[in-house]
Amino acid sequence: MVITSPLRLKKGKITVMTDIELRQPLADIQTDEDVAKLVYTFYDKVRADELLGPVFEEAIADWGPHLQIMCNFWSTMLLYSGKYKGDPMSKHFSLPIDPSHFSQWLSLFNGTVDTLFQGEVADNAKARAKNIARIMQSMLGFTPNNNN
Structure with missing residues (x-):
């Protein structure tokens, strides 16, 4: 099952955010729980996406470890935690992707950030x-699209 609603991580459990939570003013990304909320919500959207979903589903056999790696990656990028050690680029060289995949990936990522957070770290994430x-x-x- 793929969930496309915003998620929250509370006491180690991931649940769908309530309407009341969604109406609250948005906070910035500050903790690893915030990063996990971003990562899990984003990848739920990726998996449900018509263009990106098939590529990711074919490439990722076990989503649990992949999501943890992505949480560590974004924690390192945004919170400077140093949790991620690796080479994220090389894993993408064999995938059947083109510039349209990058545009869609970026659109989903930015939309997820904007739905869940606002502030300096959220802007940095984008x-x-x-x-x-x-x-x-x-x-x-590929020639990068400057609009992305």
Whole structure:
């Protein structure tokens, strides 16, 4: 089952956010729980996406470890936690992707950030995602779309 509603992580459990929670003023990304909320909500959208879903489902056999790696990656990128050690770029070289996948990935990522958070770290998340998409496209031999 793929959930496309915003999620929250509370006491180690992931649940769907209530309407009241969604109407509250948005806070910035501050904790690993916030990062997990971003990652889990984003990847639920990716998995449900017509363009991205099939690519990710084919490439990822076990989502649990992948999501933990992504939480560690974004925690390192946004909170400077140092939890991620690895080479994120090389894992994407063999995937059947083109510039349209990067545009959609970035659109879903930015939309997820904007739905869940606001503030300096949230803005940094979107800027870093844009830079990641640009670098990856360049490494794959694509001309990055400057609108992304």
